[in-house]
Amino acid sequence: GQQLNQSPQSMFIQEGEDVSMNCTSSSIFNTWLWYKQDPGEGPVLLIALYKAGELTSNGRLTAQFGITRKDSFLNISASIPSDVGIYFCAGYPLQGAGNMLTFGGGTRLMVKP
């Protein structure tokens, strides 16, 4: 089946630093979604991307739909302690998988005050 490779698996950074994480696939995707999950909570949608090359911001977060349609990245600028959590990429592949959303394995972000 389709797979999304998300990296890094975890990050431990200093407050104020910028963060970058990405997802790659060997298949073409036509939708990319980025979620954040706080401990004990359900994932919350951060950014949705629908077109190749699309660059979208949500406050300090910026995400891009890769030109090849096989990757996406999420950047967080000037991190703060409440950015702690697990970030998941997800997407719908162009072919196959039906209506199933494919998820990356997650990036666990830890921020040191």
Add this chain to the structure above:
Amino acid sequence: SQTIHQWPATLVQPVGSPLSLECTVEGTSNPNLYWYRQAAGRGLQLLFYSVGIGQISSEVPQNLSASRPQDRQFILSSKKLLLSDSGFYLCAWSDGGRETQYFGPGTRLLVL
């Protein structure tokens, strides 16, 4: 606006006991509904999805079943829980196929 609820938030059950987790969605009609399980520190595994009342698709063989008795209600059940059923269960909805999915707050299940 749309909201999604899950009940209960936390559940501790003995092995062999039955299970019923409920998910309800407000503010939308005929949503696609999904049940996921998440092991501690891991990714999300799709268990079931439904495109309409009484229509259930199962993604993995397991000890669980799902039902959709009403348009905006999705129930996850088991007749006899196993230790391996422990985990964090998430319900999600979308406006249709291949649309953005929105998650509920989750139910943490511990089987002892």
